[in-house]
Amino acid sequence: MAVNLAPPAALTPIAGVKWSTVGAAIKSAERDDIAVCWLAENTITAGVFTKNAFAAAPVTVARRHLTAVAPRALLINSGNANAGTGIAGEQDALTLCDQIAVARGFEQAEILPFSTGVIGQALPMTRMAPALSVLCDNDTDAGWLAAARAIMTTDTVPKGTSRRVDLGGGRYCDITGITKGSGMICPNMATMLAFIATDATIAEPDLHQALVMANQASFNSITVDGDTSTNDAAMLSATGQGAAIECNEAGWGAFVAALTGLMQELACAIVRDGEGATRFMDIHIAGAADIDEARAVGFTVAQSPLFKTAAFAGDPNWGRILAAVGRAPIDDLAIDGVDIAIGDVAIVAGGQPRPDYVEAEAAAVMASPEFTIRVGLGRGSAETHVFTSDLSYEYVRINAEYRS
Amino acid sequence: MAVNLAPPAALTPIAGVKWSTVGAAIKSAERDDIAVCWLAENTITAGVFTKNAFAAAPVTVARRHLTAVAPRALLINSGNANAGTGIAGEQDALTLCDQIAVARGFEQAEILPFSTGVIGQALPMTRMAPALSVLCDNDTDAGWLAAARAIMTTDTVPKGTSRRVDLGGGRYCDITGITKGSGMICPNMATMLAFIATDATIAEPDLHQALVMANQASFNSITVDGDTSTNDAAMLSATGQGAAIECNEAGWGAFVAALTGLMQELACAIVRDGEGATRFMDIHIAGAADIDEARAVGFTVAQSPLFKTAAFAGDPNWGRILAAVGRAPIDDLAIDGVDIAIGDVAIVAGGQPRPDYVEAEAAAVMASPEFTIRVGLGRGSAETHVFTSDLSYEYVRINAEYRS
Numbered sequence: 023m024a025v026n027l028a029p030p031a032a033l034t035p036i037a038g039v040k041w042s043t044v045g046a047a048i049k050s051a052e053r054d055d056i057a058v059c060w061l062a063e064n065t066i067t068a069g070v071f072t073k074n075a076f077a078a079a080p081v082t083v084a085r086r087h088l089t090a091v092a093p094r095a096l097l098i099n100s101g102n103a104n105a106g107t108g109i110a111g112e113q114d115a116l117t118l119c120d121q122i123a124v125a126r127g128f129e130q131a132e133i134l135p136f137s138t139g140v141i142g143q144a145l146p147m148t149r150m151a152p153a154l155s156v157l158c159d160n161d162t163d164a165g166w167l168a169a170a171r172a173i174m175t176t177d178t179v180p181k182g183t184s185r186r187v188d189l190g191g192g193r194y195c196d197i198t199g200i201t202k203g204s205g206m207i208c209p210n211m212a213t214m215l216a217f218i219a220t221d222a223t224i225a226e227p228d229l230h231q232a233l234v235m236a237n238q239a240s241f242n243s244i245t246v247d248g249d250t251s252t253n254d255a256a257m258l259s260a261t262g263q264g265a266a267i268e269c270n271e272a273g274w275g276a277f278v279a280a281l282t283g284l285m286q287e288l289a290c291a292i293v294r295d296g297e298g299a300t301r302f303m304d305i306h307i308a309g310a311a312d313i314d315e316a317r318a319v320g321f322t323v324a325q326s327p328l329f330k331t332a333a334f335a336g337d338p339n340w341g342r343i344l345a346a347v348g349r350a351p352i353d354d355l356a357i358d359g360v361d362i363a364i365g366d367v368a369i370v371a372g373g374q375p376r377p378d379y380v381e382a383e384a385a386a387v388m389a390s391p392e393f394t395i396r397v398g399l400g401r402g403s404a405e406t407h408v409f410t411s412d413l414s415y416e417y418v419r420i421n422a423e424y425r426s
Numbered sequence: 427m428a429v430n431l432a433p434p435a436a437l438t439p440i441a442g443v444k445w446s447t448v449g450a451a452i453k454s455a456e457r458d459d460i461a462v463c464w465l466a467e468n469t470i471t472a473g474v475f476t477k478n479a480f481a482a483a484p485v486t487v488a489r490r491h492l493t494a495v496a497p498r499a500l501l502i503n504s505g506n507a508n509a510g511t512g513i514a515g516e517q518d519a520l521t522l523c524d525q526i527a528v529a530r531g532f533e534q535a536e537i538l539p540f541s542t543g544v545i546g547q548a549l550p551m552t553r554m555a556p557a558l559s560v561l562c563d564n565d566t567d568a569g570w571l572a573a574a575r576a577i578m579t580t581d582t583v584p585k586g587t588s589r590r591v592d593l594g595g596g597r598y599c600d601i602t603g604i605t606k607g608s609g610m611i612c613p614n615m616a617t618m619l620a621f622i623a624t625d626a627t628i629a630e631p632d633l634h635q636a637l638v639m640a641n642q643a644s645f646n647s648i649t650v651d652g653d654t655s656t657n658d659a660a661m662l663s664a665t666g667q668g669a670a671i672e673c674n675e676a677g678w679g680a681f682v683a684a685l686t687g688l689m690q691e692l693a694c695a696i697v698r699d700g701e702g703a704t705r706f707m708d709i710h711i712a713g714a715a716d717i718d719e720a721r722a723v724g725f726t727v728a729q730s731p732l733f734k735t736a737a738f739a740g741d742p743n744w745g746r747i748l749a750a751v752g753r754a755p756i757d758d759l760a761i762d763g764v765d766i767a768i769g770d771v772a773i774v775a776g777g778q779p780r781p782d783y784v785e786a787e788a789a790a791v792m793a794s795p796e797f798t799i800r801v802g803l804g805r806g807s808a809e810t811h812v813f814t815s816d817l818s819y820e821y822v823r824i825n826a827e828y829r830s
Contacts (some may be wrong), residue, residue, distance in 0.1 A: 073753070074752040075752040075761055077752075103745070105748075106748045106779060141743070141746065141749060142745035327817075327825070345509075349477070349478045355479040415823070417731075418817060418819050422736070
């Protein structure tokens with residue numbers, strides 16, 4: 023069902039990063055559901071986490087561990103989010119970290135835990151502990167794709183991509199990232215996890231800044247259903263085994279652009295594989311007074327169930343776009359500045375329907391599985407893109423039957 | 427498909443109010459789709475309208491006319507919202523007002539137009555004008571139910587109710603209201619129209635205050651899909667043919683309570699008949715610091731597609747309630763103050779899952795077509811109710827196929 027999305031053909035290994043995967047039958051016995059990312063000594067890691075007040079136990083632990091010491095292992099499980107599990111859930115996460123730490127001679131705080139899946143159930147610790155023992159003896163630097171598969175929940179396609187970056191002066195670095203997510207996708211991220219690494223040598227403040235900037239234009243610019251999960255995290259590790267780069271030099275722009283492009287590709291892969299998605303849409307808001315306003319309008323359109331069901335039907339029911347723009351939480355919107363187009367077919371200009379609009383032309387655009395909705399606000403020069411999917415029968419089926 | 431909702435058995439006529447209905451084949455030839463509410467001389471009318479910046483042409487005209495002079499007729503059509511139709515749409519609305527005014531000897535501004543239905547198409551004026559000629563010769567004070575039917579769009583059940591109010595001192599008044607709406611339902615109202623009248627004698631400022639107060643607890647406390655329409659309006663007329671009542675006297679509380687109850691019943695009827703609804707839910711938020719906060723949490727839960735699909739399945743997936751509470755737009759939510767219950771089954775206490783929780787008990791509550799979700803925030807004493815429906819296959823079908 024995913025829209026124009028194939029599994030990655032190949033993912034570039036990153037010097038200093040190895041992966042192990044194993045099956046613990048957390049939700050299903052038929053697949054690997056635990057992955058560990060091993061980070062070489064001297065690796066620097068930055069992270070951004072969910073803003074949900076009910077952050078899951080692993081998020082609480084990972085956030086705390088990350089501020090204490092540079093991580094040596096990222097421990098990820100799918101099938102169970104270890105969220106809404108209270109103090110016992112936090113203890114479970116710490117127990118798993120301990121097991122990895124003891125097996126490899128690390129401190130507990132050098133392990134960051136991540137979980138994704140159903141909320142409100144305890145982790146099956148009796149199955150996970152023996153699986154972790156197996157996993158610790160098996161690792162490979164070619165394990166990125168296997169890891170991308172192990173962290174999937176309702177995803178139908180594993181998601182990953184790589185970039186080689188020309189930093190100038192004959193220097194290059196590689197970036198590879200994997201992600202998962204399909205429902206509960208929203209700004210401030212969702213049931214979404216992303217693990218990205220580069221062999222470049224980058225100081226922590228620069229790395230963190232690059233992650234935050236790229237995150238805004240990628241994982242914080244997508245929505246499938248407007249829900250923000252308790253478990254979202256995006257991690258960026260720099261192993262320091264390749265070229266050095268810092269934020270004051272010429273090559274930095276190339277690095278950030280490549281990172282942003284990679285994260286946008288990963289974020290859009292989540293939308294393309296959005297639960298029940300049959301369309302992938304770029305909501306392009308221009309002419310806003312500032313970027314916050316552009317995002318507010320973009321998300322109001324992208325999250326409108328009426329727009330999303332019309333998109334599912336391929337129906338150019340532009341009145342639903344107009345109604346969503348009109349109720350967006352911005353002050354004093356003057357409708358006579360508003361333009362609306364579907365693809366390149368202009369429909370509303372200056373708040374008035376265009377007399378030359380031909381509905382069949384807009385319908386032809388929406389017959390495609392992928393298209394752009396353009397909204398001009400006529401208030402300034404800020405613009406943004408919000409990426410979203412449609413709302414289909416399949417979305418309802420997946421979410422009504424998730425636990426059955 | 428409507429949840430515990432039958433057509434009204436009888437609606438009490440209101441002295442000073444008559445209705446006419448007629449069919450103009452606006453969207454379908456098989457039913458009446460125009461209704462006119464005739465208001466006797468000296469009737470006072472108050473109104474509240476959509477806050478959507480793209481207010482439809484009839485809303486713009488009705489708002490302007492209402493400030494100019496007391497209305498003598500409310501002209502309502504279904505099947506076409508006359509929204510997104512620009513200057514031509516406003517001219518069409520005025521032309522229709524003119525026709526009514528000339529036929530009955532009123533001023534143009536004494537007619538308020540209302541439209542509901544599909545957005546972005548011109549009204550079929552050539553069919554509406556002859557229908558209006560027929561209509562002006564046909565009116566009855568028993569026409570409330572026929573009017574409730576004529577204003578329906580995707581509604582499956584006509585909606586109306588009556589109250590007799592004991593004002594004290596041997597005085598009584600009657601209130602009758604009708605409403606329509608089923609999709610695009612949200613705070614600040616929706617594709618929702620409501621027409622309410624009483625025979626009581628009430629001054630305009632008091633009448634307006636009563637409408638605004640009752641509206642907050644009724645039409646502004648419901649959501650089906652989070653979308654706010656361009657056409658919403660709720661009108662309250664007092665014909666002055668019965669007992670006099672004013673806001674400084676003892677009986678005023680009884681009047682406002684009865685009006686609020688009537689409007690809440692009408693608003694909940696919209697949710698019960700929500701597009702594709704199979705469940706009716708009362709989201710009860712308590713322990714909030716203030717009412718705005720309570721409403722913010724209530725609407726975040728009520729609009730979560732993940733919660734709504736779980737409700738459709740009758741699945742007590744309380745993690746989705748918890749995740750929605752956690753992402754609600756309120757500051758500094760401390761999770762250790764949060765309680766969650768489904769019906770009377772307590773699930774989360776002080777932010778921790780209760781060890782005595784038995785999922786089968788919550789599943790039994792959710793097997794019912796109607797139940798309450800209770801969220802305690804532990805921050806204060808404000809509370810509110812938000813009423814909502816579930817998200818089903820049928821919701822998607824209705825909205826994907828609306829224009830086909």
